[in-house]
Amino acid sequence: MSRAGNDPGLELLVTDLEDGTGWPLANRAFAGVVVTNYLYRPILNAIVDSLDENGVLIYETFAVGNETYGRPHNPDFLLKPGELLELALQHGLQVIAYEHGVDDTKNGVPRVFQRICAVRVKAVL
Numbered sequence: 001m002s003r004a005g006n007d008p009g010l011e012l013l014v015t016d017l018e019d020g021t022g023w024p025l026a027n028r029a030f031a032g033v034v035v036t037n038y039l040y041r042p043i044l045n046a047i048v049d050s051l052d053e054n055g056v057l058i059y060e061t062f063a064v065g066n067e068t069y070g071r072p073h074n075p076d077f078l079l080k081p082g083e084l085l086e087l088a089l090q091h092g093l094q095v096i097a098y099e100h101g102v103d104d105t106k107n108g109v110p111r112v113f114q115r116i117c118a119v120r121v122k123a124v125l
Contacts, residue, residue, distance in 0.1 A: 017043060025050055035059045039077050048091045051120040057093065059084055060115035063100060069110045084116040093118035 015024045023046035030050050039061050051057055064080055067073035085098050096117040104110045 022046075023050075029053075030055055032056045032058070035061065037061050039079060041076075044087055045091075048087060048093070051093075053120060053122050055120045057088065057116065057118045057120075060113060063112045063114045065102070065112035069112070078112075079114045084114045088116055088118040092120070094121045 013024065017024070018040050023043050026046065028050060029052035031052055032055060033047055033050055035047065035058070037060070047059075048057060062072055062078050063083075064075065064078045066078055067075075072078060081100065085095065088095050088098075096119060098114075098116045098118075100114045102110050102112050
């Protein structure tokens, strides 16, 4: 087991997020959720709903246009223009930063991406 696996404050969970059984972390809340290079739309809302009050979402993955440069090229795995921004706003998150563009971070090969940093702020009554 890895060194991190020996930390008593760490819970390791191995699961198939796409097996159709739903979000395995339902009814749990987290101070932060980080997602990179992954998109499975059926669980997007559940991911955002997993944020605790003041929880931070950091999400970055490929977007439409990436198919020009390589994989992924299936539209099921590419964010639509503004999709992450719309998701955050629909859930009432405060957007700290949002970016949609092209970069060449992998061996000089361009990729099209979206990234967002957003916070679930306490509701003011």
